[in-house]
Amino acid sequence: MEIDEELTLKKIQIFLAFMRCGNLSKAAVEMQISNVSVHKALHSLENALRCPLFKNEGRNLIPLKSAYVFEENSKKIVQDIVTTVNKTREAAGFAAKIFHLGSLYSLTVTTLPSIISGVKLRRGELDIQLLLSSNIDLIKKLKETELDAIIVALNETTSGQEFEHLPMFEDEIFLAVHKDSKYVGYDEIDLSQLKDETFLTLAKGFATRSDSDIVFEKANIDPKVFLQVSDIFTLISMVNSGVGFALLPGRISSIYESSVKLIRLKREYQIKQEIGLVFLKSKERDPNLLALIAECRMFTRNV
Structure with missing residues (x-):
């Protein structure tokens, strides 16, 4: 059966409001439309369904049996549509759980x-x-x-x-050294002096690795990289073990703070993240x- 184009969700919602409220005025207030608009919507539904839903008693519309059947099933339709919309939005990541x-x-x-x-x-x-x-x-x-x-x-x-x-x-990139390093007493360091030292780095794709590469280039260093790792905690742990040096952001200063020191780079090598x-x-x-x-x-x- 082809559904008449006059049968719309908005008209069904107006119909359900009328059935709940029992009169045109209350339904109009609930739907924030005029009494005339409610009446037109109900009459249009009857045309779309090709059967009467109400009888007139004076100025009142009295629901017929058909109206109660339509009401019961329309509630299911509206609920199904609400569920469908919510599931669709969740699938798209909107207001998902x-x-x-x-x-x-x-x-x-x-x-x-x-x-x-x-x-x-x-x-x-x-x-x-x-x-x-x-x-x-x-x-x-x-x-x-x-x-x-x-x-x-x-x-x-x-x-x-x-x-x-x-x-x-913003965060600053520092040189991370072990507490027993000969550089531990430095408050600021010229990275170009460390061209013969062993470094540890993150793998390519990490932001700190990209920033480290920029700093090494500024210092004209082709670093001797002993090891590349895929997370910053492993990197800090390796520095803590005294394996080598690393360039790291200041936000990790609280990790191994008793055994790893972050030293600020000289101004010409400083970089913000x-x-x-x-x-x-x-x-x-x-x-x-x-x-x-x-x-x-x-x-x-x-x-």
Whole structure:
């Protein structure tokens, strides 16, 4: 059977409001339309269904048996549509019960715990799943909508026109040395003097690795790299073991602070790393994302 084009969801909602309220005026108030609009919608439904729903008794519309049958089944239709819309929005990542957040290992020290706990206070029912990886990998997963948002280093990898950015704070890159290193007493160091030393680095794709490469180039160093690792905690642990030196962001200073020292680089080798929230413009109205944005702004004000 072909459905008449006059049979619309809006008219069904007006009909259900009338059945709940029992008269035109109350239904009009509920739907925020005029009495005439309610009457027209009900009459149009009868034309679309090709059967009467009401009888007239004076100025009142009295529901027929057909109206009660239509009411019962229309409630199911409206509920099914609401469910369909919610499931569709969840599939697209809008107001889903699970929020997929990506970030850098180094941000788990202080930044992420504060932000995630704040989001949980705002949206207690939300299950936040955290993925830690490199800048490049997280950007790729964000583009493919495997992640809802990422908190990463803002650089050339995050410059796509499809992204929105919320800068949060800047961090400085330091030289990390073991407490027994001959350089431990330095407050500032000329990196060019370390061209014969052994270094440890993160793998390519990590923001700190990219920044380290820039610093090495500034210092005209082709570093002797003993080992590349895939997370910053392993890197710090290796420095702590006295295996070699590394260039690391200041935010990790609390890790092994009794055995690893961060030394500021001379001005000509200094580099800043900007950390921020990145998300797709197409999701900027998602309630879960709005809660995360609010917490990131709160964090930024308190840095």
